[in-house]
Amino acid sequence: MKFLPEGLLCESEENKRYFENLNTLYEAMAESRTLEARAVVCEGSHNLIVDLGVIKGVIPREEAAIGIAEGTTRDIAIISRVNKPVCFKITAFERDCYGKTVAVLSRRKAQLECQEKFLANLRPGDIIPARVTHLEQFGAFVDIGCGIVSLIPIDMISVSRISHPKDRFYVGENIRAVVKSIEGNRISLTHKELLGTWEENVSQYEPGETVSGVIRSVEDYGIFVELAPNLAGLAELKAGVHPGQQASVYIKSMIPDKMKVKLIIVDAFDEEIPLPPLRYYIDKGHLSHWIYSPVQSEKLIETVFDE
Structure with a gap:
């Protein structure tokens, strides 16, 4: 079985098949199948009510x-x-006070299985x-399987520094991450290693081009402009930025041995632009060792996963 973040299983044809009738729900219980459906109500006692289509499901608070x-x-x-997909296993069928069949569900059991069969087998470097x-000021919380949450610290999100994770992610976004430590x-997770090396990013640009960017910081010696999540350049100071x-x-010039991109700001303006889709240079498998800096660089920036 493949363990996924909550919300990714809900619309699959395999998942939908089990909600066709009572017989298929009984089949799911017999197979100890992990299913996913939308929670519609949280009762005062904190039991979750889940819409199973043909009948109602209840996740008791402790489950x-x-x-x-x-x-x-x-x-x-x-x-x-509430109003979001939840994963669960069907543990029993009961009759309510009106004589209607109700499925008793456990999200906790689905999470325990995810821990034992998927998360426990991960190692640093796995994507x-x-x-x-x-999203919080210090990082992004992400679901890594069956509603189990992990953290990507803000400094692990990208090489280009951001003031808040909302500058890079939005809630509900499906991303890739790398296991940093266990x-x-x-x-613990990291993300920047998937967004390309300095050379991979800079290869998208040429000196003499005028391109789009985002102002990330204004210093006494210049202005840092992000060209891509893993690439920023330094521009000359400009008033009002x-x-x-x-x-x-x-783009004035690129200097690989110093990992520098020299820029001149043509214009800077206030406008809300939707976050562009993330470009992953690697999106599956395992990373043992990642080097951001070019071979000729005076500075080495790397991540070692396999000791």
Whole structure:
């Protein structure tokens, strides 16, 4: 079985087949199949009600997530699932007070299986799918399987520095990430290694071109302009420019041994432009060692995954 972030299984034909009738739901229970459907209500007692199409499903509070019964996971983790897909296993069928059949579900059991059969087998350098769940100043929280969340620290998101993860991601975005380290059940992630080396990024540009960019910081000695998530250049100072602005910049020169791109700002302006799709130079498999800097560079920037 393939373990995916919540929301990616919901619309698959295989998943939909089990909601056709009661017989297929019984089949899913017999096979201990992990399914996915939308949670529609969180009761006052924090039981989650799930729409199974032909019948109603109930995830008891203690079965809503790993750690709820132990008190290590807060109830907000249950409440926040309303109107979103949730994964679960069917554990029983019961009759409610009206005599109607109700499926008893467990999200916790689906998460435990994901931990044991997928996450426990990961090692640093593995590239995995993830879905952005929420963004904080210090990093992006992402679902790495069955609603189990991990963190990409802000400095691991890209080589080009950003002031907030919202400058790079949006909630609900499907991304790729790399396992950085593992301590027990805690998995730390990185992302910048998938966005290309200096040479891969700079190969998209030529001196003499005028291209688009984003103002990232204004320093006493110049203005840093992001050309791509893993590539920024330094422009000459220009009055009235501030971080977050869109810009058009002229490329003066590229200096591989110093990893520098020299720019001149033609124009800088305030405009909300949707985040462009991320370009991944690597999106699957395993990374043992990643070097960002070119061979002739005076400075070495690298990530070592396999010690």
